Amino acid sequence: MKTRHVLGAIAAAVGGYFAGKMLKSDLEQVLEASQRLEGILTDNWGATGNGLMEKVTNLSGHSINRRGIRSGHHSSGGPLHQVEVKRIQTLADMRNKAVHEGVEQIDMNVFGDVYEAIKDAFRVNHGIQV
DSSP states (O other): OHHHHHHHHHHHHTTOBOGGGOBOOHHHHHHHHHHHHHHHHHHHHOOOSSHHHHHHHHHHTOEEOTTSOEESOOSSOSSSOHHHHHHHHHHHHHHHHHHHHOGGGSOHHHHHHHHHHHHHHHHHHHOOOO
């Protein structure tokens, strides 16, 4: 019980409380944020693909190889600004690393900062609340 209390205090200190004040693990937070963004990309702009990276790539008009090199022509040819695309790609990379290598491999503060920047951009640029 003491361990749970300590872990709860640590999680709360780094933003572990989400909707309804329910304690969520870091991995749950990462997955929920990614799923929310996937839903927004699909519902608002008809993005297709499996997962966040494919959906944002579908909207941006780029294909991305394993080294992160983009092909295709894009000067914001889709509904998203280039900075939004880059931030979503960063968040998707962090999500994949958390799932496949362990959530301890990512900095949750950086993840939170990137997610907040995306939320702010969607609100300001598109009138969408995340």
